[in-house]
Amino acid sequence: MTRILGIVGLVSALYAALLLTTPSARDVGNLMDVANLQGQYGIITLGAALVIIVGGIDLSIGSVVGCSAVLFGVTMKSGVHPYAALPLVLAFGATVGLVNGLLITRLKLQAFLVTLCGMFVYRGLARLIGGTVSRTWVTDPRDPTAHPEFDTPIRNLRSGLVGKDFLGELVFPGEFILLIVLALVLGFFLHRTAYGRYWYAIGHNELAAKYAGVNVDRQRVIVYVICSTLASLAGMLLFLNMPSIQADAGGSSWELFAILGAVLGGCSLRGGEGTAIGMVLGAMVMPVVDNFVNLNGMKSDGIPAVIGLTLLLGTIIDELLRRRNAARK
């Protein structure tokens, strides 16, 4: 409970600061933009948080996002219908998670190392299969190798998942809604089913779980699969949402945002802690800070420092709150 109080406070404070100091932030369109960005990071935060709960870490998230975005584009360009490409790319994500999970559980390699290698490998893969991909590259009527007939299904996907109308205007925060739906599903598994109990137990004390008859390795693999699948979903959303994706840049260092969101949301990197609602709240922090900085025309040079200090301050206050609460109890 206390773990959540801190992040609720932080998110509220940031929103208050944003809305009070920056009139232009109050625009509904702007708030929807922010929400969509929160959805975008939130989806990978869910995955990262789950991995963190079982005591692991996944540094390959960003590369999987980029690789999935590129793969989505390349697959469609090669003639696969968007509605078929989507599950294909999800399957790619699941496979990545499976490989990560198997390397970590069967070969007992350190998760940090395996996924760091994955970060290189999938970035490289993205670059090998395609340079820059974009919706127009896939559907450009002027390009004989393209598939103009995919334009409508792609736009349909975009309006359903991202919330942009046919012209690209954001009409509802689709990604945020998607995040909420996914968080509900994940929260259900985490807090209401036996799987969640296993994940918490594994994160805190793997041996205890093992001695209780839990198939620890299988659960670990499942979690890595979920994480990478969510990352590949995020990659496709990125493709749908963004004008274009560069193989060498798309999604890069998103794993840091995901992990940051998870940790801000109350996950401990020691494992065994975290809640679904915390993850969502944790993922909401960065986009608000970012929006604040953008709207206030801050000098580019100062931005990283402002972001870093805000996050640090948030964490410190969170910690102090928690302590006071613990002392009072």
Added chain:
Amino acid sequence: MTRILGIVGLVSALYAALLLTTPSARDVGNLMDVANLQGQYGIITLGAALVIIVGGIDLSIGSVVGCSAVLFGVTMKSGVHPYAALPLVLAFGATVGLVNGLLITRLKLQAFLVTLCGMFVYRGLARLIGGTVSRTWVTDPRDPTAHPEFDTPIRNLRSGLVGKDFLGELVFPGEFILLIVLALVLGFFLHRTAYGRYWYAIGHNELAAKYAGVNVDRQRVIVYVICSTLASLAGMLLFLNMPSIQADAGGSSWELFAILGAVLGGCSLRGGEGTAIGMVLGAMVMPVVDNFVNLNGMKSDGIPAVIGLTLLLGTIIDELLRRRNAARK
């Protein structure tokens, strides 16, 4: 012992592959270049490994490298003599480590979070205090605000620490030698003094160390200070070695290389494990792979994948070797 065997094998195999397949790699100049790069990464690997041994992590290394490089330049440009600027910047590094350490020990914040914030903050600081710095920017005779009289001391520092002569030609692998010296010092502390014992004890079981009378917090802080100080040294070497440093790019993502080197060298991210010699060997891996890939004219797009796969393969073989060894005993 077994932990070292694996990395010795990996480094030897990589060197063998490099030298046997690539005639141009056999050039002494090339080998010195590689060695210098190994020194460059090795110095921060030592710090990262130490932090990992006490069970922590430092993600701010890369930003501290960049910030120190910029600070070194800016300090000299403002008229401080290079020989005085060097200890000043080291003091800056030590302060960063102190802040990291205090936040982690006193406020009990998670190291990952604190140093991730640090990564943003010090990158921002670097950008705020200066855009691009370079030796010529500091000493340009045509610039009235510059200090041409610093040219000689800077070149002296460069030849002493980096191994480049007055014209910029690499005559001996200074950074590698520096790495060896630092590794010897660190190895002495780690393996021959009480401090080392404390660090291992803390990494394995903080509580047991505390109950044995170890001042856990102080030791932790010391280690973070060492890590950041080494990072600031690496930043100054970068300044001396490179034509110019951009505040937003200098040293960025070096923390990953440092951590990778540490882990390849036998440090476990669970803490309590690692040797000085392992760290040096771990840091030697990447530059060799890089050189191999570069000299063989591999396509740029494929390089990250090759690096990632090589590292993964190395780790897997290392693990299998270790297992076979354990079984044989």
Added chain:
Amino acid sequence: GGGNSATNAPNVAGGERPKIAVVTNCTDPFWDLCEAGANKAAKDHNVDLLFRQPEKLDAAIQMPIIEAWVKQGVNGIAVSVIDPKGQEEDLTRIAKKVSLITMDNDAAESTGRLCYVGVDNREAGRAVGRLVKKVLPNGGTIAMFIGNNSSANAIDRSGGVLDELKTPDADGKPGTHPVKKDVTGKYYGKYFLVDGEAKTDGGPGEKAVTNARDVLGRLDGVTDICMIGLYAYNPPAILEAARAKSLVGKIKIVGFDENLETLKSIAAGEIEGTVVQDPFNYGYKSVEILAAVARGDKSKLLGKGQTPYQVITKDGGPDQTINGLLIKFPKAVDFEKKIRDDLASVKK
């Protein structure tokens, strides 16, 4: 771009300060010059300026910044486009709401962008090719270095160099120049391009030096080498690698952009020359144009292809008209002084 209503009438009242926003494609000293120009114009033309250098060369980072500005109701936006094709649709939508111009890197005219401030990267690349031809008239071995191979300016720039080198000779025709056996590559006219593509380094950093150093290592013993650095930080990185191998003066270096180090080295005769775009002017012009448009004055809009690149060498040369553009050939020392003056004219 006459079809949109947003730009037909002045959108600020007489005494009001227009709010103008400029977003680049990444963070770079190159853009610091641009920012200086923009700041100067903001002062000269009484404008509130938002200037943003995004952390990374990534449309996914650039777009949210632009969207936030649109929502905020700025009066004009100048964008350095990252992927013209991909960004086309969004820019079209945005141009309907805000006065939009492109700079440094153009988007299709059909987006409704009011005008483009900047050189044609392909043309500028060709100018680099001509410099290479000048320093190695009999052909030779070349290597190109760049940040990435996927952004529009990179593709155009390196493409321009190779276009120039392979004309008038046919592509792929083996040259007569001797190369080492184990170095692979591809011929463009008389020029042998190591590995057949530009080597990428992912942005400014030590990798730029390592890349150059390793290519020099592979070319050990080869004569008539020209190293081409296509992003601003590449020429100094190449020079550093050449220094470390005592090859300064023995190999030719040709660059792109006006890095101060590059200019100094040209003056010192260590680098042959560079092709510059004058980012200070990009910044100044962009703000000036958008300010005028915001006040209802469209006369400042540039026509097609009005921004010429310049070619900097040690000794300079007379102006020439190339492909319909009047190109200046200033001396390195003069141009360096101009940049210093530009920078000095705006307080940081």
Added chain:
Amino acid sequence: MPPPRLAIANARKQFPGVLALDGVSLELAPGEVLAVVGENGAGKSTLMKIAAGVYRRDEGTMTLDGEPVEFTTPGDAIAAGVSLIHQELNLAENLTVADNLFLGRERTCGGPLRILDKSTAKARAAELLTRVGLPASRATARVETLPPGEKQLVEIARALGLKVRILIMDEPTSSLTQRETETLYGVIDGLKAEGVSVLYISHRLAEVKRVADRVVVLRDGRNAGELAKHEIDHENMVRLMVGRDLKQFYPKDHRKGGGAPIFQVRDLRYRNGPATPASFDVRAGEILGMAGLVGASRTELAEAVFGVRPLASGTLALNGKALHIRRPQDAIDAGVFLVPEDRRLHGLVVPESVGFNLSLPNLDRLGGLFGTRRTAEAALHANWIDKLRVKTPSARQTVGLLSGGNQQKVVYGKWLARGPKLLILDEPTRGVDVGAKAEIYALIDELAGNGVAVWMITSDMEELLGMSDRVLVMHEGRIAGELTKTQLTEEAVMRLATGGST
């Protein structure tokens, strides 16, 4: 005759460097309580882990109700009705008691979704907790908030919840006091009546005598003998375990006792501790016993004195000089040492070597912070391994691989090497075998004889009565009373511990 419930024949298990089991055989009848005893490192836990699917044996056969069985994971064993309560606590402490009770076999609905059925779980948890003597309200507490004794009870409750044919208890009472142990006896009797077979391991021989139908003795990884119900007594067991008679288990009282009070605690309160301040003295050369029920805050009080818990008020004095203790370092500098209750968590750096652990608090005396004198260190290791008869191949052996009793000896070693003035012992012989116990008692006695003040917290009634010169009894955070040697009886202790008066 029905086949034995469990039959293990010729089990062999080799660990790197250690042959833990060398052809051990064992038979267990349905409804039988079989005690397995042996010195530390005899191989008891290893044998049990083989029976429960944690380890795989290298050689040998195993049958369950006459059927050969092969367990590859603990899950297999549990499914076959074999459940092991481990010697070391194995709970997911971040979850609630109820979650732990059903971990791995949750009542779920919704098919593969496996939705938790919370109401049944709650009712069932209440039932199980009551059976081991814990209040039903504990079901919702996070395990990490419980004292070790209660955690142990939770482990027992968990095993009771399984459909077991064989329940293996590896030192279940090591952190239990008299009262909880009595509850456990009741539980075992109930299981027996249901026909469940129990394998029971304990170093408290009085317990073995109370519960066992038969005793199997292991020594050095081999069968060393068997005792039928009527043969079970202290001497027989010790003879088979140790291979000789063990005279004089508790040292004859040659301590002067009542020396001057050298350690004084006055009105001590610590943060988040009980409201009643604590005051007492420990005298030079005496062994001050401290008794109480599980959760009476004895451990907390000792930790407060040792500097682990921040003090709120009160004073400490050693030899008449005020002590200012803010961290363990301060206590250690003054010569006040703690042998903690949980040795794997607080006492030892488990993955490191025996020598590493022996040296850790003594490094400042082994050449200071810069450079450790190797010869001095080696001498220290050799000396204390020898003196305490630590059973280890060498000082380089990983301490976590030693048997429990030998681990405990290493904890003693690291403090004795430093020369204590006041030695606080929290459960001083937890998990230590009889032979080693006798040695440790002799050692404590010798220390006290040399004028060291010993404050001994123990839940082992026999030990309390056998060793103490004087006893303080704690009840719910306060010192409920003091018993002198002449007043010291089991009844008197229990009366005070449960809130009665002297």
